[in-house]
Amino acid sequence: MKLNFLVIIALSFFVISCNQETPATSDVDTAPEIQNQGHQLIYDMVQKVGDFSQFQDKKNVVYTYTYQTPDGKKDVSTEKYIFENELSYGKYDQHERTLADLEGSIEQGYDGSGYWLRHNGENVDDEAALKRVSFNRPTNYYWFTMMAKLLDPGLIYEYLGERKMEGNDYDVVKVTFDTKDDKPKDIYQLYINKESGIVDQFLFTVAEFGKVEIPLLMKLKYEEVDGILLPTIRKYKASTWDAEVSEEPWILVNWTDIKFNTDITPEDFKN
Structure with missing residues (x-):
């Protein structure tokens, strides 16, 4: 699998996840009606890391996001x-991956109704560039809140059993989206x-590209x-459904200087 394909489908996956037919914001002030064992495990996990009400209580966040591919390109x-x-x-x-043809600082945003882009302080109306913004903004937000959003309405949970890997014992839970189309x-x-x-880790696919047989391991x-x-x-790269990763290098993502x-x-x- 080529590296740039991994980058594209990973970006797309998280945007697609954000755009499933579920409410945009979690509202988990009380425990949901538990569907099954898998759902219970996800619910218990979210209570440990922090549910969406805890994000809402903090109102907002500012942090530094760093994304680096094995060829050294970095955002x-x-x-x-x-x-x-x-x-x-x-x-x-620094944006050697995102809109790399635009030299200098770029700003991009989602204001609750639409996306916008500025380059060195000037508005950019290019359709292709704005399409990239419409990927980046919900993608980065979703990555940050992903664990809490695993309790969003419209998700389906299935317990797949126990698994031992690298000296650790795991419960494995499959999560899919309940969509109204085929x-x-x-x-x-x-x-x-x-x-x-x-x-500790999760496998994911990107159905939009028809690559449901090729998971990535994060x-x-x-x-x-x-x-x-x-x-x-x-960090993530190509894997199998048994979580056996490829020989390819890892793609790295770090968040630092987080302030709520x-x-x-x-x-x-x-x-």
Whole structure:
């Protein structure tokens, strides 16, 4: 599998997940009606790392997002989100992957109703560039809130059993989306560490590209920030359904300098 294909489908996966026919924002103030054992395991995991109400209580976040491919190309952006209405902003001072043809600083945002892009302070109306923004903004937001959003309405949970890997015992839970059409559905296969109760790694597919037979494996390391466990160190590459990874190098994603409940306002997300 070629590296650039991995990058494209990984970006697309998270955007597709955001656009499934489920509400845009989780509202999990009380325990949901538990469907089955798999759902219970996901619910218990979210209670350990932090549910969406905890994000809402913190109102917003600012952090540094770094994405690096094995060929050394890197994006570094300052990310800002307001959790109500999922407002999203990113300022890229380094963007060797994202809109690399635009030299200098780029800013992109989602203001709750539409996407916008600025290059060196000037508005960009190019349709192809704005399409990339419409990928990046919900994708980066979804990555940050993903664990909590595993309790969104419209998800289907299936317990796949126990698995021992690299000296750890796991419960494996499959999560899919309940859509109202016949399109293929994205798949998560989450490995919940029996000792810690959190997700150490997960497999995922990208149904939009018809690659449901080729999963990617994402490995996670967590950091506690203001009472929420966040998977701030991440890496992924091609795998099998038995979580046997390819010989390809890892794609790396890191979040640093995370600050909740800052003084940003919805005005900061407007073009």
